[in-house]
Amino acid sequence: MVPSKRSPTLANNLRLLALPLILLISACTPRQEPPQTDYFSAASQHTLQRNHSLTQQLALEDQRDFEQARRGLIATPPSLIVESSDGRRIWSQDDYRFIRGESPDTVNPSLWRQAALNNIHGLFEVAPGIYQLRGFDLANMTLIQGETGWIVVDPLTSTETARAALDFAFKHLPRKPVTALIYTHSHIDHFGGTLGVTSGMSLDDNSLRVIAPQGFMAEATSENILAGIAMGRRASYMYGRHLERSPTGHIDTGLGKEPALGQFGLKQPTETVPREGLQTRIDGVQFEFFDVSGSEAPAELVFYLPQHKAFCGAEVVSRNLHNVYTLRGAKVRDALAWSRHIDRMKQHAGEAEVLFASHHWPVWDNAAIQSFLAGQRDTYKYIHDQTLRLANQGATAAEIAEQIRLPDALQSRFANRGYYGTVSHNVKAVYQHYFGWYDGNPANLNPLPPAESASRYVALMGGAETVIQRASEAFEAGEYRWAAEILNHVVFDQPDHEQARDLLAGVYEQLGFQAESGPWRDTYLSAAQELRHGVMAAVSPLQGATELLRQTPVPRFLDSLATRLNGPKAADRHLTIKLVIADRKERYLIEVANGVLHHRVTSESAPADATLRVSHDFFIRILTGSVGLGEALTSDEASVEGRILRLVEFLGLLDKPDGNFAIVTP
Incomplete structure (x- = not known):
C-alpha cells in the first residue's frame, strides 16, 4: 500500500x-534555573516573630528523630549527583548541602528541621536482611535479601536514580540478581525506575516476579491523564520546580527533597494482591500482603514479614501529615477510609519490631510502632470527624479550616505536622468530598469570574492606588493574607500594574517564609517569582x-x-x-x-x-x-x-x- x-x-x-500522561510526571521535568537576582525580600519582623513563636511551641531541639534517621547507616556517598547519558542532571542531593545549623530567617524552623532530616541519606540497614536506600530520589528503595537474590520494593522514579542507588548498595552488599519487584502503589516515584534495577541485574523476565496491588496498571498508566496538563502546571508550583535551592527558595517537599527526572519505565505485574490480601513466599521469604487501596493511592498495598517482624507501611503512613487533597490537583482522597486502613495496619503490625515505609526513616520497637500508627490514624480521623461536626452546624469549608486545630497530643508529634499536607487544606478536602464546591450560600452559586469581579472590587474600593495603599498598610501590620486578597483583585484587574505585582510578590514571599508545609512554601515563592519574571516555559520529557x-x-x-x-x-x-x-x-x-x-x-x-x-x-x-x-x-x-x-x-x-x-x- x-x-x-x-x-x-x-x-x-x-x-x-x-501530553496528559507526560504531565503525570510533570513535577519531574527538567528544572530551568531562575534568574540570578537579589529580588527576594528579607524576612519581615512579623515573619521573624511568627517563626520564633513556633520554636517556643515545639521541641525542635529533640534529637530522637535524627538518631533514628541515622540508625543503621552503612554508608553515605561523598557526593550524590546522578546524570543522564547525555550529561543532563537527573538528581542532586548535593544541592541541599546548605541545610545545616540553625534555621535561617526566611524558613519556618519546623520545616527546616524536616528538611535537615530528609538530608540524611545513604544505605541503611533496617533490620537483618532488610536495607533501604534513602535520598537517591524523592522516595525510598527497599532491598530484602532472599535465598537467591534481592527483592526490590519501590524502584524509585527514574531509571538513572534507581541504577545509581542499586550500584551504591552493591558496593556494600552482595551483588546478587533481582529476583522480584514489589510496587507498593501506583504513583510514579515508586515504579518509574524499574528498568534501572532490572536491566542486567535481574533474572530473565520469565522468572522475575512483579507484585502490585489490584488495579495497579490501570492507575499507574492513567492517573492524571485526562487533567494532566493543568495538573502539571500546578505541580510546578507545588514542587517549586523553577526555584533556586536556597534558604530563600525551595528546600524540601516535606516528603523528601524533590521528584527526580530522567527515563521512566514499568513492567507488567505478574501477580496482583486481591482485596482480601495474599500470603506467599518470594525467594524464600514469607510475605503477608494487605490491600489498602483508596487511602493514599487508588491502588496500594502494605505487607508484613513475619520472619523479620517487619512491617512495610508503603505511603499510607509517613513522618508527616499527608495530603487528603494535593495542591497540584487530584481526586480527593477519603480521610475516613484512610484512617480505617491505618487501624487495620495497626492490628496486622501487632508483633512488628520495625516499621519502614516508602518515604522517611523507620520506626523501631513495637510500642513505638503502635503509638506512631495510632497517631497517624487519629490525625486523619480527627480531621474527618471534626470537619463534619462543624459542617453539620452550618460552617463552610473556609470557616472550618480556620477553626480546626489538632489536639496537643497529636500536633505535638512531628510525624503529624503539616510538612506536606496541612490541616487547613485537608479540612477543605473532607468538606469537598461530602459537599462539593458549593457552600450553600446563594451568593456563591453563580459568582462573577475573577477578572470581572476584580475590576468591580477595585472600582468600589476607590481604584488601584487606594487598594495598594491599604495593602501596604496591611503588609506593614503583618496582615499578609488580607494583603494578598485585595492585591489579587488589582492584579486581575490590571495585570501589568508593576507596583501591585511587586507588592503582591513581597506578600507571597512572607507567606512562603512562614509556611511549615513544603508545598505551601513552594507555591507562594513560585507565585512571587512569576509575578516578577513571568511564566517559565515547561519542558516535557516526552x-x-x-x-x-x-x-x-x-x-x-x-x-x-x-x-x-x-x-x-x-x-x-x-x-x-x-x-x-x-x-x-x-x-x-x-x-x-x-x-x-x-x-x-x-x-x-x-x-x-x-x-x-x-x-x-x-x-x-x-x-x-x-x-x-x-x-x-x-x-x-x-x-x-x-x-x-x-x-x-x-x-x-x-x-x-x-x-x-x-x-x-x-
Missing part, C-alpha cells in the same frame, strides 16, 4: 495525545517516558483526545476516523458529533471518513517526538486512507494547550 499524502499537522497533533507510554492502553490516549476537542467548533460537525494499530490488530473508531468525541473498538471493515494506520512502536515514537515530521510523512509504518481532508478537519478541531497558562494573573 502506498501511503497517502499526509497533513503537516499529523505528527504534532498525535504528539499532543501524550522521550524519557517511552517505556511508560508503551504500557499505556491506546484507549487512555483517546480519552484524553476527547478532552481536547473544541466543543463549540465541533458542534455542527460529524466525523468518523478509524485508528488502526496494525501490529497489535487494534482498531478504534473515533466519532465526533454534537460537539463530543466518542471512541470504541471497531472492525477492519467498519466504514469511516478516514483511516490512520500505524504500528504501535511508530505511534509511540510520534508521541514522544523521536520521529520527525519528515519520517512521519514518508514512513511505511504510517498511512492515511480515505478522505484525508476529513482527517485534517478533525485534527483542526483539537485544542493545542501548552501547559504554560497564567495562574497569578488573568
Whole structure:
C-alpha cells in the first residue's frame, strides 16, 4: 500500500495525545534555573516573630528523630549527583548541602528541621536482611535479601536514580540478581525506575516476579491523564520546580527533597494482591500482603514479614501529615477510609519490631510502632470527624479550616505536622468530598469570574492606588493574607500594574517564609517569582517516558483526545476516523458529533471518513517526538486512507494547550 499524502499537522497533533500522561510526571521535568537576582525580600519582623513563636511551641531541639534517621547507616556517598547519558542532571542531593545549623530567617524552623532530616541519606540497614536506600530520589528503595537474590520494593522514579542507588548498595552488599519487584502503589516515584534495577541485574523476565496491588496498571498508566496538563502546571508550583535551592527558595517537599527526572519505565505485574490480601513466599521469604487501596493511592498495598517482624507501611503512613487533597490537583482522597486502613495496619503490625515505609526513616520497637500508627490514624480521623461536626452546624469549608486545630497530643508529634499536607487544606478536602464546591450560600452559586469581579472590587474600593495603599498598610501590620486578597483583585484587574505585582510578590514571599508545609512554601515563592519574571516555559520529557507510554492502553490516549476537542467548533460537525494499530490488530473508531468525541473498538471493515494506520512502536515514537515530521510523512509504518481532508478537519478541531497558562494573573 502506498501511503497517502499526509497533513503537516499529523505528527504534532498525535504528539499532543501524550501530553496528559507526560504531565503525570510533570513535577519531574527538567528544572530551568531562575534568574540570578537579589529580588527576594528579607524576612519581615512579623515573619521573624511568627517563626520564633513556633520554636517556643515545639521541641525542635529533640534529637530522637535524627538518631533514628541515622540508625543503621552503612554508608553515605561523598557526593550524590546522578546524570543522564547525555550529561543532563537527573538528581542532586548535593544541592541541599546548605541545610545545616540553625534555621535561617526566611524558613519556618519546623520545616527546616524536616528538611535537615530528609538530608540524611545513604544505605541503611533496617533490620537483618532488610536495607533501604534513602535520598537517591524523592522516595525510598527497599532491598530484602532472599535465598537467591534481592527483592526490590519501590524502584524509585527514574531509571538513572534507581541504577545509581542499586550500584551504591552493591558496593556494600552482595551483588546478587533481582529476583522480584514489589510496587507498593501506583504513583510514579515508586515504579518509574524499574528498568534501572532490572536491566542486567535481574533474572530473565520469565522468572522475575512483579507484585502490585489490584488495579495497579490501570492507575499507574492513567492517573492524571485526562487533567494532566493543568495538573502539571500546578505541580510546578507545588514542587517549586523553577526555584533556586536556597534558604530563600525551595528546600524540601516535606516528603523528601524533590521528584527526580530522567527515563521512566514499568513492567507488567505478574501477580496482583486481591482485596482480601495474599500470603506467599518470594525467594524464600514469607510475605503477608494487605490491600489498602483508596487511602493514599487508588491502588496500594502494605505487607508484613513475619520472619523479620517487619512491617512495610508503603505511603499510607509517613513522618508527616499527608495530603487528603494535593495542591497540584487530584481526586480527593477519603480521610475516613484512610484512617480505617491505618487501624487495620495497626492490628496486622501487632508483633512488628520495625516499621519502614516508602518515604522517611523507620520506626523501631513495637510500642513505638503502635503509638506512631495510632497517631497517624487519629490525625486523619480527627480531621474527618471534626470537619463534619462543624459542617453539620452550618460552617463552610473556609470557616472550618480556620477553626480546626489538632489536639496537643497529636500536633505535638512531628510525624503529624503539616510538612506536606496541612490541616487547613485537608479540612477543605473532607468538606469537598461530602459537599462539593458549593457552600450553600446563594451568593456563591453563580459568582462573577475573577477578572470581572476584580475590576468591580477595585472600582468600589476607590481604584488601584487606594487598594495598594491599604495593602501596604496591611503588609506593614503583618496582615499578609488580607494583603494578598485585595492585591489579587488589582492584579486581575490590571495585570501589568508593576507596583501591585511587586507588592503582591513581597506578600507571597512572607507567606512562603512562614509556611511549615513544603508545598505551601513552594507555591507562594513560585507565585512571587512569576509575578516578577513571568511564566517559565515547561519542558516535557516526552522521550524519557517511552517505556511508560508503551504500557499505556491506546484507549487512555483517546480519552484524553476527547478532552481536547473544541466543543463549540465541533458542534455542527460529524466525523468518523478509524485508528488502526496494525501490529497489535487494534482498531478504534473515533466519532465526533454534537460537539463530543466518542471512541470504541471497531472492525477492519467498519466504514469511516478516514483511516490512520500505524504500528504501535511508530505511534509511540510520534508521541514522544523521536520521529520527525519528515519520517512521519514518508514512513511505511504510517498511512492515511480515505478522505484525508476529513482527517485534517478533525485534527483542526483539537485544542493545542501548552501547559504554560497564567495562574497569578488573568
